[in-house]
Amino acid sequence: MRRRAAVAGTVVSVLLILAIVFGSRLLRDFDSALLPYAVATVFLAFGVAYRYTVWVSAPGARRLFRKGWGSFFSVANFRRAPTALPRMIATYLGFQKFLGARSHARWAAHQLVFWGCLLAAAITFPLTWGWFTFTSSTGSGPGYEMRIWGFKVIGFDALSVLGWLMFHGLDIAAVLVIAGTSYFLWRRMKDRGAITGQRFAYDLMPLICLVVISVTGLLLTFSSIFLHGGGYEFLAVLHMVSVVFTLIYIPFGKFFHIVQRPAAVGMQLFKYTSRREDESVLACRRCQEPIDTAPYVENLQGTMRDLDLGFDEWARYCPRCKRVLRGNAYLDHVKKGFK
Numbered sequence: 001m002r003r004r005a006a007v008a009g010t011v012v013s014v015l016l017i018l019a020i021v022f023g024s025r026l027l028r029d030f031d032s033a034l035l036p037y038a039v040a041t042v043f044l045a046f047g048v049a050y051r052y053t054v055w056v057s058a059p060g061a062r063r064l065f066r067k068g069w070g071s072f073f074s075v076a077n078f079r080r081a082p083t084a085l086p087r088m089i090a091t092y093l094g095f096q097k098f099l100g101a102r103s104h105a106r107w108a109a110h111q112l113v114f115w116g117c118l119l120a121a122a123i124t125f126p127l128t129w130g131w132f133t134f135t136s137s138t139g140s141g142p143g144y145e146m147r148i149w150g151f152k153v154i155g156f157d158a159l160s161v162l163g164w165l166m167f168h169g170l171d172i173a174a175v176l177v178i179a180g181t182s183y184f185l186w187r188r189m190k191d192r193g194a195i196t197g198q199r200f201a202y203d204l205m206p207l208i209c210l211v212v213i214s215v216t217g218l219l220l221t222f223s224s225i226f227l228h229g230g231g232y233e234f235l236a237v238l239h240m241v242s243v244v245f246t247l248i249y250i251p252f253g254k255f256f257h258i259v260q261r262p263a264a265v266g267m268q269l270f271k272y273t274s275r276r277e278d279e280s281v282l283a284c285r286r287c288q289e290p291i292d293t294a295p296y297v298e299n300l301q302g303t304m305r306d307l308d309l310g311f312d313e314w315a316r317y318c319p320r321c322k323r324v325l326r327g328n329a330y331l332d333h334v335k336k337g338f339k
Contacts, residue, residue: 001057009050016045024130025150036240037128040247047251048259055260059306067299068266077269084272093265109183113210116176123169124243134166171221174214181207181214206254209246216242271296284318286325291318 020038024030030038056065071077078085091097096114099107126132126148133147142158146166156162165172185207188194198204216239223232250256271292281290282297291297297315304312314322 001054004057005050005053008053009046012049013042013046016042020129023149027130029133029147029150030130031127034128036244037124037247040244041125041128044247044250047248048256051251051256052259060303063299063303063306064267065263067270068263070266071270072262072266081272085269088265088268088272092268093261105183106187109180112176112180113184114180116173116180116214117210119176120170120173123173168221170217174217177210177214178218181210185211202254205249206246209242209249212242213239213246270299282316284321285316286321287318289318289320291316 020030021027055061072085096107096110099110123132131149133150135145135147136143142163143155144158144163144166145155146153156166158167185204188198188204188207194203216235219235220232220239223230223235246255250258282292282294283289284291300315301312304310304315317325
């Protein structure tokens with residue numbers, strides 16, 4: 001399994017290197033000052049491919065992977081419900097509406113972090129790889145051209161609103177990320193439930209990394225505008241170190257759920273399409289309340305059997321009855337020993 005994962009990581013890394021070389025027109029548009037960032041993305045590609053391969057090799061994840069991506073690419077599902085997939089991508093993957101059921105504040109903060117990071121990645125990665133270039137269209141004027149793979153996409157005035165957004169997109173992303181991470185840091189210092197179960201490397205380190213990246217990025221803009229470049233070199237090195245560390249950390253920390261989430265979208269699509277196909281919903285064996293459709297329950301039981309958990313029949317009970325039965329078992333077999 002590890003050998004397969006290493007091979008997958010190597011293949012993905014080589015493909016990314018080739019994409020960088022050819023996407024930058026044989027390194028003609030590649031900025032050597034951004035080499036550390038590009039190297040970090042290659043390590044990121046290797047780590048993501050390696051851990052993803054290891055993850056899908058586990059029985060439960062493998063079943064999730066097959067069912068999720070099978071539903072994701074199913075032509076039959078697209079014919080039966082053509083709007084289901086884009087709707088779930090928007091609501092489950094994009095706006096993460098399921099988080100709103102837990103807390104509206106956590107949902108809002110997560111949205112700030114998500115869209116801020118997405119905006120930063122959409123700008124940083126292509127620039128780092130030499131895919132995007134910004135060149136002056138005139139020798140002295142404020143006109144600029146944005147090119148992708150050497151082809152002109154748009155021309156704009158650097159002093160216009162569009163020009164300001166183009167050159168300050170990363171600053172906007174930094175503000176969004178700082179606002180979202182500040183809430184999560186405050187919660188992890190005040191909420192007893194979060195404090196009890198949190199781990200520094202897994203829960204706090206990602207937030208600290210995002211804050212450091214965002215703050216140093218904003219300070220670079222502050223230095224160039226208000227300090228005439230004072231301290232810019234030190235801030236640039238600090239910013240680069242924080243970004244490189246975070247990119248290498250992504251496959252092995254909490255941020256890996258970003259890579260896992262699309263498979264969960266496919267699983268949600270599987271649940272939705274199975275409900276449309278099979279209107280008969282299985283009832284709880286104890287209270288007769290509806291649980292879910294037969295295909296979904298059978299898939300859950302199959303996952304339990306793959307993991308050798310030994311209680312796949314409990315999938316036929318609703319969550320409330322599971323808690324009641326577990327409490328009764330505790331009273332019968334554990335509590336009576338303290339009489």
